[in-house]
Amino acid sequence: MSADAEGRIRSWTLTPSTPRFVPPPGAVDAHCHVFGPADRFPFSPKAKYMPQDAGPEMLFALRERLGFSRNVIVQASCHGTDNRATLDAIAKSNGTARGVAVVDPEIPDEDLDALDEGGIRGVRFNFLKRLVEDAPKDRFLELSRRIARLGWHVVVYFEADILAELRPFLDAIPVPVVVDHMGRPDVAQGPDGADMTALRSYLDTRPDIWIKTTCPDRLDPAGAPYDGFVHAVRPLVEAYSDRVLWGTDWPHPNMERLLPDDGVIVDVIPRIAVTPELQQALLVDNPTRLYWHEAR
Numbered sequence: 167m168s169a170d171a172e173g174r175i176r177s178w179t180l181t182p183s184t185p186r187f188v189p190p191p192g193a194v195d196a197h198c199h200v201f202g203p204a205d206r207f208p209f210s211p212k213a214k215y216m217p218q219d220a221g222p223e224m225l226f227a228l229r230e231r232l233g234f235s236r237n238v239i240v241q242a243s244c245h246g247t248d249n250r251a252t253l254d255a256i257a258k259s260n261g262t263a264r265g266v267a268v269v270d271p272e273i274p275d276e277d278l279d280a281l282d283e284g285g286i287r288g289v290r291f292n293f294l295k296r297l298v299e300d301a302p303k304d305r306f307l308e309l310s311r312r313i314a315r316l317g318w319h320v321v322v323y324f325e326a327d328i329l330a331e332l333r334p335f336l337d338a339i340p341v342p343v344v345v346d347h348m349g350r351p352d353v354a355q356g357p358d359g360a361d362m363t364a365l366r367s368y369l370d371t372r373p374d375i376w377i378k379t380t381c382p383d384r385l386d387p388a389g390a391p392y393d394g395f396v397h398a399v400r401p402l403v404e405a406y407s408d409r410v411l412w413g414t415d416w417p418h419p420n421m422e423r424l425l426p427d428d429g430v431i432v433d434v435i436p437r438i439a440v441t442p443e444l445q446q447a448l449l450v451d452n453p454t455r456l457y458w459h460e461a462r
């Protein structure tokens with residue numbers, strides 16, 4: 167594990183390998199984060215982990231190395247509801263990054279407008295108890311109604327064992343829903359296992375539910391080259407090709423014990439999206455529709 171003198175943890179590899187796969191022009195890393203820099207953007211007092219700085223310069227250098235053109239920066243839980251680090255990274259991107267915020271559900275409309283101006287296109291609701299203290303469903307629902315006027319969506323992060331319990335809440339969300347890391351299915355169950363079956367039946371209820379086919383490193387206990395992840399996820403990419411997204415998840419919050427290699431993670435893409443058409447949808451067309459829709 168890599169911790170510095172202050173106990174701040176590094177969860178990313180400093181020298182990722184260069185992937186063999188070359189993403190199509192305009193490819194979007196649609197799930198990544200920034201941490202700090204903490205001297206300008208301190209972490210939340212409620213943060214469940216204290217990472218080393220991983221700011222926009224590092225993110226954009228990685229993007230270059232991996233062959234991507236754009237980023238969607240998702241507010242990390244360690245920054246709580248203070249979105250300044252995410253907004254700062256978007257502002258430094260010259261229009262090549264958009265973001266997803268975490269906000270207090272009672273945020274005033276003017277503050278939502280300011281976030282929209284700063285490149286935010288959705289809000290994230292996190293249901294992982296190891297990351298956040300509470301997830302007030304009623305207040306989240308009210309907020310999801312209020313963001314409809316902005317054309318935003320909701321991003322939800324939950325684990326497979328609570329999908330059934332969350333269904334009434336999820337079904338009531340009146341804007342598009344993006345499911346982080348596919349709702350963390352047990353990929354070892356395979357493509358027809360209970361978790362994937364439950365996810366598919368949720369996806370089949372509405373055409374505006376999207377999934378991020380991300381995090382082989384988190385979801386495949388067998389590790390690289392992530393054969394179990396590929397086996398379980400490839401059929402999903404094929405069945406829902408117009409509503410799948412992909413991202414590195416850099417700087418891989420809480421993955422300090424395994425330090426995922428981003429180059430290896432990128433090389434999973436052509437194994438889950440096996441044709442140029444599927445790759446174009448996953449990496450370019452779908453994220454453009456969701457995050458750069460005004461530019462079409």
Ligand SMILES: O=C(O)c1cc(C(=O)O)oc(=O)c1
Binds near residue numbers: 241244384415419
């Ligand atoms: O599984 C995680 O630990 C994790 C944490 C965060 C976050 O802290 O925001 O974001 C993610 O996408 C995944």
